[in-house]
Amino acid sequence: MHEVDCVVVGGGIVGTALTYCLSKFGIQTTLLEQSAFGTGGSTGLSAATVWCGVDLATTEHDEKKQQLTDLEEDMYLCAKSRQLYKEVKCKECQYMETGALEIATSATELSFLRHQWDTYQQRTSGKTPSLQAEWLNSNDAVRQKEPALSQSVLGAIYTPLSGFVSTPIGCARAFADAAERMGAICAEGARVTNVVPCSDNVATSAGTKRRFMVEYTCESKQTQQVATDHVVFATGYFTDVMQRAFTSQTTESQTPQPLPPTTIVPVQGQIFQLDKEPPMTKTKVQNYPNLQWPQKVIFTVRGYEYWKNHTTSPPKVTHDATGKRLTHHAYLRPRIQGGLLAGGSRIPAGATKHITDEELFHDNVSYMRSFLTPLDHYLALKEEEEEEDFRKKTLEERGIDYWRGTMPFSPNGQVISYSN
Numbered sequence: 001m002h003e004v005d006c007v008v009v010g011g012g013i014v015g016t017a018l019t020y021c022l023s024k025f026g027i028q029t030t031l032l033e034q035s036a037f038g039t040g041g042s043t044g045l046s047a048a049t050v051w052c053g054v055d056l057a058t059t060e061h062d063e064k065k066q067q068l069t070d071l072e073e074d075m076y077l078c079a080k081s082r083q084l085y086k087e088v089k090c091k092e093c094q095y096m097e098t099g100a101l102e103i104a105t106s107a108t109e110l111s112f113l114r115h116q117w118d119t120y121q122q123r124t125s126g127k128t129p130s131l132q133a134e135w136l137n138s139n140d141a142v143r144q145k146e147p148a149l150s151q152s153v154l155g156a157i158y159t160p161l162s163g164f165v166s167t168p169i170g171c172a173r174a175f176a177d178a179a180e181r182m183g184a185i186c187a188e189g190a191r192v193t194n195v196v197p198c199s200d201n202v203a204t205s206a207g208t209k210r211r212f213m214v215e216y217t218c219e220s221k222q223t224q225q226v227a228t229d230h231v232v233f234a235t236g237y238f239t240d241v242m243q244r245a246f247t248s249q250t251t252e253s254q255t256p257q258p259l260p261p262t263t264i265v266p267v268q269g270q271i272f273q274l275d276k277e278p279p280m281t282k283t284k285v286q287n288y289p290n291l292q293w294p295q296k297v298i299f300t301v302r303g304y305e306y307w308k309n310h311t312t313s314p315p316k317v318t319h320d321a322t323g324k325r326l327t328h329h330a331y332l333r334p335r336i337q338g339g340l341l342a343g344g345s346r347i348p349a350g351a352t353k354h355i356t357d358e359e360l361f362h363d364n365v366s367y368m369r370s371f372l373t374p375l376d377h378y379l380a381l382k383e384e385e386e387e388e389d390f391r392k393k394t395l396e397e398r399g400i401d402y403w404r405g406t407m408p409f410s411p412n413g414q415v416i417s418y419s420n
């Protein structure tokens, strides 16, 4: 048995980044991950895009403290993510600051986007750091920033600090490595099986009692123990289940009481990469020398629009009772190797059996080609060349790499906050 100030359960991007931050503050931390860092849940399957509207690095330390309360948490957390990615430099994981465009392709979306722009401005007005964004009110202005977008895009919010992380698994690894260099213990293949209040005889070297005993199994299958004062469940879409299972064992007299369990809504998304075939390995699109794959991150507003205005869970917002999708949400980004990585279609995690990968792909792609010129031209070319054959081919036969993954959401799509 060993003892530490804090045990972090789960070594996805959240658990590894948290362990890194705690270690920077000199808090003795043990990180326990059942698989390899970044691979056991959502992190390794992510598109790893990062939206960022303010630059925390330009402010003094004291001002940063102010931001926590002044800036709304979602903006602060996004900016903090960018800052951490830039800070934990490593070969495998780079923060690619390409800038991002949140686009509108209809009058309704444009008016929603305008409202969003006004809100961003209000929330940051007179505060440090200031909003780093631009309102693009015409197709020309948008296409000057990103020529790959089509005439159907009516406007956009441009955030130059946004971007993506080259490999999310590499990032999780980099955070864990950096934490270890500062004295943290970061264990892979360590599955937490129980968290119980400590019995009275578990004392620290200073003679005081530790609050919790965390039990875990590792490769040897032997149960190991670590005594600690704080346990953080950074277990992604398992978090509420873990919290409920383990906090039920704490006693009423225990102080401070554990935070009440959160509710996590598991949501599935599909990602595909168009880069397996030779034309996709370059930024230029074959046979269209004037067309380039997008060089910026692109988010569509549709879906998000409804999401923000409803308090029901994301699946209910994006789908009707029969599981049929009502709204779209799509995001695209360049890949470092060239080509395109695109994701979309948020669906309830339990209801996906009835939607095949082909159907999802078709749905996502037919939406994306409406605003992305090179994708539309590429698919039109393929369909013309191969006629019916192209559509009959499986995704693999068409050289399209795809996967689905589950991610954690809050019931209303907003940041889960304990601060108020």
Ligand SMILES: Cc1cc2nc3c(=O)[nH]c(=O)nc-3n(C[C@H](O)[C@H](O)[C@H](O)COP(=O)(O)OP(=O)(O)OC[C@H]3O[C@@H](n4cnc5c(N)ncnc54)[C@H](O)[C@@H]3O)c2cc1C
Pocket: 009, 010, 011, 012, 013, 014, 015, 032, 033, 034, 035, 038, 039, 040, 041, 042, 043, 044, 045, 046, 047, 048, 049, 050, 190, 191, 192, 193, 234, 235, 236, 237, 238, 269, 270, 271, 331, 343, 404, 405, 406, 407, 408
């Ligand atoms: C297809 C897809 C696309 C996405 N695109 C984006 C994007 O572009 N931008 C973005 O910001 N987000 C994106 N996300 C969401 C993002 O990936 C997640 O929000 C994020 O990875 C969650 O990280 P996490 O560390 O909380 O959870 P996870 O990565 O799920 O990590 C939880 C870890 O806990 C471990 N664990 C569970 N139980 C135990 C136990 N008993 N003992 C020890 N370890 C345990 C698991 O093995 C796992 O490694 C996407 C997600 C998916 C699936």
